[in-house]
Amino acid sequence: MLIEVRWHGRGGQGVVTSSELLARAALLEGFHVYHAPEFGPERRGAPVRAYTRISDEIIEQHFGIYEPDVVVVIDPTLQSETEMILTGLKEGGKLILNAVKPLESVVEKVKEKKVKLYVVDAYKIAMDVFGRPFYNTPMLGAFTKVTGLIKLESVLKAMEERFSGEILEKNKFAAKRAYDEVEEYVLP
Amino acid sequence: MRGRLIGLNGDTAVAYAVKQADVDVIAAYPITPQTIIVEKLSEFVNNGELNAAFVPVESEHSALSASVGAALTGARVFTATASQGLALMYEILWIASSLRATVVMALGNRAFSAPINIHCSHDDAYAARDTGWIEFFAENVQEAYDLTLQAFKVSEDKQVLLPSIVNLDGFILTHSLEGLYVLDDKDVREFLPPKEPVYPVDPEHPVTYGPLDLYDYYIEHKRQQAEAMRNSYSTILKVFEEYSEFTGRKYEPIKTYGIEDAEVAIAILGSSAGTARYVARKLRKEGKKVGVISFTLYRPFPASELRKLTRGLKALAVMDRSYSFGSPGAQLFMDIAATLFNEKERPLLFNIIYGLGGRDLKPEHVEYVFDKAFEVAETGETPESEIWIGVRE
Amino acid sequence: MSSLKGKGWKELPIGAVIPIPATSMEYKTGNWRALKPVLDQNKCIKCLLCWVHCPEPAIIRHEDDSVSIDYDYCKGCGICSNVCPVKAITMVMEGE
Numbered sequence: 322m323l324i325e326v327r328w329h330g331r332g333g334q335g336v337v338t339s340s341e342l343l344a345r346a347a348l349l350e351g352f353h354v355y356h357a358p359e360f361g362p363e364r365r366g367a368p369v370r371a372y373t374r375i376s377d378e379i380i381e382q383h384f385g386i387y388e389p390d391v392v393v394v395i396d397p398t399l400q401s402e403t404e405m406i407l408t409g410l411k412e413g414g415k416l417i418l419n420a421v422k423p424l425e426s427v428v429e430k431v432k433e434k435k436v437k438l439y440v441v442d443a444y445k446i447a448m449d450v451f452g453r454p455f456y457n458t459p460m461l462g463a464f465t466k467v468t469g470l471i472k473l474e475s476v477l478k479a480m481e482e483r484f485s486g487e488i489l490e491k492n493k494f495a496a497k498r499a500y501d502e503v504e505e506y507v508l509p
Numbered sequence: 510m511r512g513r514l515i516g517l518n519g520d521t522a523v524a525y526a527v528k529q530a531d532v533d534v535i536a537a538y539p540i541t542p543q544t545i546i547v548e549k550l551s552e553f554v555n556n557g558e559l560n561a562a563f564v565p566v567e568s569e570h571s572a573l574s575a576s577v578g579a580a581l582t583g584a585r586v587f588t589a590t591a592s593q594g595l596a597l598m599y600e601i602l603w604i605a606s607s608l609r610a611t612v613v614m615a616l617g618n619r620a621f622s623a624p625i626n627i628h629c630s631h632d633d634a635y636a637a638r639d640t641g642w643i644e645f646f647a648e649n650v651q652e653a654y655d656l657t658l659q660a661f662k663v664s665e666d667k668q669v670l671l672p673s674i675v676n677l678d679g680f681i682l683t684h685s686l687e688g689l690y691v692l693d694d695k696d697v698r699e700f701l702p703p704k705e706p707v708y709p710v711d712p713e714h715p716v717t718y719g720p721l722d723l724y725d726y727y728i729e730h731k732r733q734q735a736e737a738m739r740n741s742y743s744t745i746l747k748v749f750e751e752y753s754e755f756t757g758r759k760y761e762p763i764k765t766y767g768i769e770d771a772e773v774a775i776a777i778l779g780s781s782a783g784t785a786r787y788v789a790r791k792l793r794k795e796g797k798k799v800g801v802i803s804f805t806l807y808r809p810f811p812a813s814e815l816r817k818l819t820r821g822l823k824a825l826a827v828m829d830r831s832y833s834f835g836s837p838g839a840q841l842f843m844d845i846a847a848t849l850f851n852e853k854e855r856p857l858l859f860n861i862i863y864g865l866g867g868r869d870l871k872p873e874h875v876e877y878v879f880d881k882a883f884e885v886a887e888t889g890e891t892p893e894s895e896i897w898i899g900v901r902e
Numbered sequence: 903m904s905s906l907k908g909k910g911w912k913e914l915p916i917g918a919v920i921p922i923p924a925t926s927m928e929y930k931t932g933n934w935r936a937l938k939p940v941l942d943q944n945k946c947i948k949c950l951l952c953w954v955h956c957p958e959p960a961i962i963r964h965e966d967d968s969v970s971i972d973y974d975y976c977k978g979c980g981i982c983s984n985v986c987p988v989k990a991i992t993m994v995m996e997g998e
Contacts, residue, residue, distance in 0.1 A: 344516060348514065348516045353688060354687065354688055358685075382787040384784050384872065385871075
């Protein structure tokens with residue numbers, strides 16, 4: 322078993338943190354993991370990516386991920402970059418968006434590429450919980466539900482190693498809420 | 510497997526090993542992609558987790574100078590750098606090894622400028638190859654941790670007394686998180702007891718370090734240093750064996766895959782060895798007899814072992830993540846060519862240049878190299894010069 | 903240094919360390935001298951200016967602040983002769 326994940330977001334939104342938390346959660350469940358942030362000059366607001374590789378076998382490969390099984394788009398405005406977010410996504414793969422409703426262009430491309438589409442309004446969750454647009458932990462919650470790869474408890478445990486106090490509680494709550502609210506978008 | 514499984518990136522894993530090694534002095538200057546190591550260590554010192562002197566120097570030249578001085582007093586010393594930082598240290602690299610100052614340094618391998626690049630090449634690792642430092646290459650985060658601990662043990666051994674470099678690929682390992690087993694502090698203390706100084710600074714018994722040494726003594730001292738480097742090999746084997754037994758993680762100067770019956774093979778350094786093996790496993794399933802040779806120990810170069818391993822091979826592709834301008838081949842290629850030249854039974858060699866400045870080495874690149882190796886083996890003809898892969902024409 | 907003289911690489915201390923202190927004492931620089939300072943004790947007023955200025959130092963200061971010259975290390979630079987306020991030190995050719 323080998324699952325490869327690509328995370329899209331903007332600098333400052335915690336894209337790298339989501340990928341890292343996923344890797345740590347998977348590690349807690351005994352998987353082999355590789356988490357790689359994509360680096361360049363660090364600019365708040367610029368589109369950034371992170372990659373997670375999870376396997377039940379030793380991960381020896383150290384090359385980039387080009388054909389992910391899952392793509393998670395943390396930032397709600399990035400779905401307009403349809404080409405970018407869907408590049409390489411495997412047939413039968415999963416695209417998880419932070420959106421109320423996917424854009425027409427995304428829906429068309431999703432049909433064409435024969436991938437599954439999931440949406441969750443992480444913007445609303447973040448504003449309700451944090452009062453600020455922190456999307457990364459809710460999107461990790463959504464990923465957990467959609468893939469069923471690892472347990473939500475493991476994700477929450479990984480968060481405990483990273484956050485504490487009120488911040489931890491809020492992140493856990495936001496992740497759980499997105500876990501409950503994420504839905505498959507039935508293609509028209 | 511002894512230890513506790515945790516997730517760390519390569520830099521943090523090195524910093525963690527250095528903390529556990531209970532170093533006395535750290536003198537370093539931050540440079541990408543090694544920065545996290547220095548940041549973590551200053552954190553450990555600041556919050557009292559590590560009782561060491563942290564010297565925030567103004568340059569890499571000073572970082573290594575301070576490290577050499579500290580090491581000669583008998584302190585256990587660590588520093589870290591990358592690329593331009595290593596270049597700025599260059600004169601002190603020679604001084605450190607020649608004075609037998611047992612500094613351990615992590616190199617977050619990064620391309621030399623110009624143009625400016627922060628990603629992985631092995632330029633810096635190769636730049637140190639002639640300077641008298643022992644050099645290890647980590648393939649993954651676990652090895653970066655393990656080799657850092659072992660480097661102290663090797664360097665400080667009375668039979669060795671030479672500085673060591675632990676190479677880890679910039680970003681691919683320095684900034685990427687993997688699971689690894691870390692030892693308990695008490696296990697590390699058992700494996701790595703405190704350093705015993707050779708000529709400790711003692712006002713009652715003053716000694717002279719770094720004297721003028723003209724044609725009446727210089728060559729004797731170099732001859733002696735050459736012998737020290739050669740002799741370090743047996744200590745390295747001993748430390749590898751001891752560590753393997755202690756942790757259940759096997760360390761050898763050369764790692765091989767499929768070499769027993771391989772017709773063609775790739776020789777490679779660092780994190781790409783895993784990628785090469787990943788492809789080799791796939792090709793093996795298709796019945797292709799391919800192998801991979803990777804070097805955990807680069808200096809002293811494990812020559813006699815390589816000679817034994819390559820005996821049955823028809824062709825060997827030597828892959829360099831650097832380039833040696835105007836040379837008859839890149840660095841690892843020249844090492845291997847020189848090692849095998851006098852062998853009666855030896856493979857045909859050719860040189861591949863890949864991955865400069867962080868250009869990704871993809872599985873299809875590795876497959877191309879294996880294909881090329883089979884072509885060389887069948888035709889008996891080698892390419893006239895090196896082949897660059899993953900480069901736009 | 904004499905203990906290390908002519909030793910092979912297997913016998914020399916590692917790292918070019920000189921484990922014996924003050925080995926420069928064994929290096930007699932007196933034969934570098936072309937001009938030799940000669941002190942006239944009758945003229946000397948014990949001001950010690952030569953003792954202060956000698957870069958070697960090859961002016962030996964005695965209990966009573968009288969001085970003499972250490973010809974084992976004196977390189978014959980002539981500074982002592984130059985600073986002497988009563989011209990008590992003259993420089994003469996070696997061998998004369």
